[in-house]
Amino acid sequence: MDSGVVATPTLVARPFRLEPFRALMLAPNRIGAQASARSFGRPYRDVAERFATWQRAGQVTHDDQRALYLHEYTTSGVTIRGLVGALDLTRDATNLDEVAVFPHEGVHPPQATELADRMAEMAMNPAPILLTHQAPAELRRLLDSARTGAADHQFTDRSGQYHRVWAIHDATVLDRVRHKLRDVRALIADGHHRYAAYGQLRADHPGLAPGTDAGLAMLVDQEDTPLFLGAIHRILAGLSLADLEQLGSAVQMAAGPQDAIAALAPTTVVVTDGHDWATLELPRADDRLAVEILHEDVLPTLPQPSADIGYAHSVDDALSAVARRRGLAVLMPVPAFTDVLRAAEHGRLLPEKATSFQPKPSVGVLIRSLRDE
Known part of the structure; x- marks a missing residue:
């Protein structure tokens, strides 16, 4: 198939x-x-x-x-x-x-x-x-x-x-x-x-x-x-926080999970390997959702084949995934219903498992x- x-x-x-x-x-x-x-x-x-x-x-x-x-x-x-x-x-x-x-x-x-x-x-x-x-x-x-x-x-x-x-x-x-x-x-x-x-x-x-x-x-x-x-989080198998260095100042290390998760916003995602935590400010020049920007602008710049992207419906499941296998969990903000509807009404298809x-x-x-x- x-x-x-x-x-x-x-x-x-x-x-x-x-x-x-x-x-x-x-x-x-x-x-x-x-x-x-x-x-x-x-x-x-x-x-x-x-x-x-x-x-x-x-x-x-x-x-x-x-x-x-x-x-x-x-x-x-x-x-x-x-x-x-x-x-x-x-x-x-x-x-x-x-x-x-x-x-x-x-x-x-x-x-x-x-x-x-x-x-x-x-x-x-x-x-x-x-x-x-x-x-x-x-x-x-x-x-x-x-x-x-x-x-x-x-x-x-x-x-x-x-x-x-x-x-x-x-x-x-x-x-x-x-x-x-x-x-x-x-x-x-x-x-x-x-x-x-x-x-x-x-x-x-x-x-x-x-x-x-x-x-x-x-x-x-x-x-x-x-x-x-709710949001569906991303699992990037095989990557480490060091692989995000090329994103420059958009990546900021956080003191811990509470500070990082508190920073989740429509243009901010959280990245963790299960031990260290960081926030990633997404580039935004239009009305795209965070999941669109992540998949269209950020992930293509990383050494990560799209076939290796996994999904988790909760933070606990995302952390369990990177505990079992080396990789990064990307915690996504909850999209607004009106934003999802607007994207659909404009004919845009969101990435797989966006909502x-x-x-x-x-x-x-x-x-x-x-x-x-």
Whole structure:
């Protein structure tokens, strides 16, 4: 697999449309269980039969009528709420002004193709991609009113996530929601490769149409129940702080980890070998994010092949990595959501693993069959 090739997925054009669908849902005692997650693994062709077995055993429900679903989940004290539906993929954008869904990272085409083949074998979208946006007040009020009654489903799954799901069936409400969604410009928070795979499904598996004309998506209002946006740190194997000398006065040694980490800023990263600590002031003459400047301006000047870059989602993981193997941990500042969105709206793709949006919902709460259309 040529994983070094990065591409921009096909861009969906406005109006933004989330269509009702008939949701499949695993039994609460299966959601969040590792065994259930593994059931979506290879061999993919067996998933449909597993589902049939589970349905016969009463472990899967399948809604009788189409709906949009308001899904709220809580984990570790954080509550996220999003609208889940079938994202219409039938109109491709020809310019940035038309785009409804913005990627902010590129995809590796072989990985997208593999995921498309996996979904074709399963004949389902097993989990929604996560989209986020800043909803207009009218849409927020409309969705708030949709959850005034008792939830259709309410449970705590095996991983400890607490879920509430409201099915929106009323035709009048669905029409109002459709109208309010038309001008949405959403950012992909999680699922870039699955988003690309949705497009690949349409191209490579025409026998599954019209089910492949849409892909399962969850739209989260970043102003209402925001996903936590975190940084992903870089590990540069084999390098030492001495290798940064060529960067001159941009590198300043720090007294210790507390002083260094306190200096993290939109244009300042922290570099450590696990023993000594330094700050690196990034050159900035435009609106690029720190991760863009690091990869485009700084790393190419160092004796470090890009293939040797590792990633860590926490400072502790980054320090553990350089403790196990000689190298440098580059601790990144947390990007601002508005900066990530602005970069995407200008058509820029950030370097791989530039952002971490959390928490994600457990797999199995809402599943979409490709054979229901």
